[in-house]
Each structure stands twice: as structure tokens, then as C-alpha cells.
Amino acid sequence: MNTTAHHSNSPPVSNHLPSEDLPLRKLLEALLGPEGRRKLALRELTNPELLGLYDDDLVLRIHNAKNLKDTQTLLNHFMEFLGQYPHRWNWRKAF
Numbered sequence: 001m002n003t004t005a006h007h008s009n010s011p012p013v014s015n016h017l018p019s020e021d022l023p024l025r026k027l028l029e030a031l032l033g034p035e036g037r038r039k040l041a042l043r044e045l046t047n048p049e050l051l052g053l054y055d056d057d058l059v060l061r062i063h064n065a066k067n068l069k070d071t072q073t074l075l076n077h078f079m080e081f082l083g084q085y086p087h088r089w090n091w092r093k094a095f
Contacts, residue, residue, distance in 0.1 A: 047086075051079050 027036070031038050054075055062068040 043086075047079050047082055047084070051075065 029040070032040060042053075045053070054070060056070060057070055058075075062071060
């Protein structure tokens with residue numbers, strides 16, 4: 001049996017204060033920490049943007065010109081394989 005009185009002309013009660021408004025995205029970023037934010041940012045990149053980041057990283061890491069060119073060629077083939085579809089980690093195996 002409900003003992004709470006309900007008045008039809010009473011405004012709805014909310015425990016939510018306007019100062020508590022925090023967009024879900026900001027909350028997620030706060031909870032994820034730096035590494036999680038980095039991964040989330042990478043997921044939002046387009047394939048050409050992601051390729052640019054990989055290419056910059058490869059230039060810094062691979063000092064042998066032939067190895068660098070071979071790696072960049074393979075990465076370009078992978079990006080062609082993806083087309084405009086978002087990159088997915090499990091597609092590496094399919095490639």
C-alpha cells in the first residue's frame with residue numbers, strides 16, 4: 001500500500017541540479033584517463049588521418065630507407081583494403 005500522498009498540481013521533484021550537467025562525453029573522458037582518451041581520439045580519426053599519424057611514427061622509428069618504403073607500401077595497401085570504412089582491429093587478420 002502506497003502511503004505517499006500525490007497531489008496532481010505539484011511539480012515533479014528532481015534530484016538533478018543544473019550545475020550537475022556534465023555531457024556524457026566529458027564524463028567518459030574523465031573516467032578513462034590519459035590512455036583511454038588517446039584511444040578514444042584515435043577511434044574518431046578518418047583513415048587518411050590515421051595513416052598520417054602512422055606514417056609520421058614510422059619515419060621516426062624506421063631508419064632504413066628500404067624498410068621504411070616497404071612498410072609504408074604495406075600500410076597503403078591496408079588503407080586501400082579498408083576503403084572509407086572505419087578501421088577495425090579485427091580486419092588486420094582479414095588483410
